[in-house]
Amino acid sequence: MESTSVLYEKEGHIATITLNRPEIRNAIDEEMAMAIEAAVDRAGGDDEVWVVVVKAVGKSFCAGVDLSYLVEHASGTGEGAVERGVNRNGHIGWSAYRLFSLEKPTIAAVRGHAFGGGLGIALACDIRIAADDAQLSAVFTKRGLAPDSGTSYFLVQSVGYAKACELAFTARTVDAAEAERLGLVNRVVPIEQVDAEAMRMAQEIVQQAPVALRMAKRALRRRMEDDVLSAFEYELYVNTICGHTQDLAEGGKAFLEKRPPRWLGR
Template sequence: MYDTILYEVTDGIAVLTMNRPDKFNAFTAKMNKEITDALKQAQKDSEVRCILLTGAGRAFNAGQDLGEVSDGNVDFGGFLRDRYNPMILQFRKTEKPIIAAINGVAAGAGMSIALACDIRLASDKASLVNAFVNIGLVPDSGGCYFLPRIVGIGKALELAMTGEKVPAEEALRLGLVNQVYPAERFMEEAMAYARKLASLPTRGIGLIKRTMYKGMDMDLEQTLEYEAYAQEVAGSTEDYQEGVRAFMEKRAPRFTGR
């Protein structure tokens, strides 16, 4: 179905693998569009309750394939507006949990796409590099939005201005990633994490995602009102009713994502 990515649904998890291992999964125009389309597909598929994004081979994603922009005659603004911005916005619009399984280096826009995911898991051999400064550019693909919100403005500026490589354990300490697993069992652990999320109330998680992200850009009064709206929606779901029944019956809930 796709040329630059692999897409497979198993156990309620849509596994989206960036598949240009000979180029360290660097972005091309086609990959940008295929990732955007795959996220839309996963959002519409009721069987999908979690999305896991990873890379084939040794890298997660090395950023933009510079072969596409090496002629020096690039409309960078148009380039981002046409290709990267719609892709990054789709991560936010997709109201299912999205995990970045960072199996190797995530550099430049590859780091940005990892930051756009809701949860980041890293192999102990992985690293993140805000590499834009190394070619005189500015972090894009949401890099200037996500990074300071995750690590704070001071550390974000340091990472962006120096292009410093952040190994997995340091990324964990900074809060750039949520968990670090040994490389030899990384995908096994990442899939186990995804299965756990896939077993939870999918619509409730989607509302958590939407409300928490909105709350980052609203004041307290606006956030309280939006929480009230979101709770009205969550309270009408089948999973809420199942959760209450399970609590009253002293058993584990069996959520269906509806």
């Protein structure tokens, strides 16, 4: 049975993966993460797909982890949800790695919020087109987590170490104009044009030779692959430590209750 939280379409040589939980800003739970992975694998296994576009239904690209899911699966010490992440196929952050690992060019059409794991999914794509209302945030520390979904690597790669530290430590939100200036996105367009611009670029890319496209991507990221895998694995390690803290459960509850978190430091 196909997922309704992630839609898959193919038109010509372009596959489109659409995040479809607009009622909660496309926040990701375990089922949705696995649906993203399945869609990526489907595109990767289809020789007639040369380019993949990742977009979203609604006002936001992806708000990151579904915090109601996180709180529901966390024990009193916050262990449950992160401990489930030991299984890569069920770990929300690893859906971004699966996307990064795809050998075909990928384009993200980012609108509204790209927070936490949603930022990781966007940064895992090769090219990012942002709507002028886009807001990006490595929000993890505000929720009691360390960077996840590859953001510990992608942020440094995109903006440099010092700026990546600023974004990770403060969890501040970056608007579309600043995101373009920092190199987090390739270009900014009016919101009503963001999906069309991503498709326009995909159409431009599919005019090129498909094997050459795959080899170009392989050459460009050759020195990145081991580093990215190590980053994802280390993120899992540090977030397992965070998962044993009461602060993880508190971060999710504080957000859902719309109040400042009361950190305990344990």
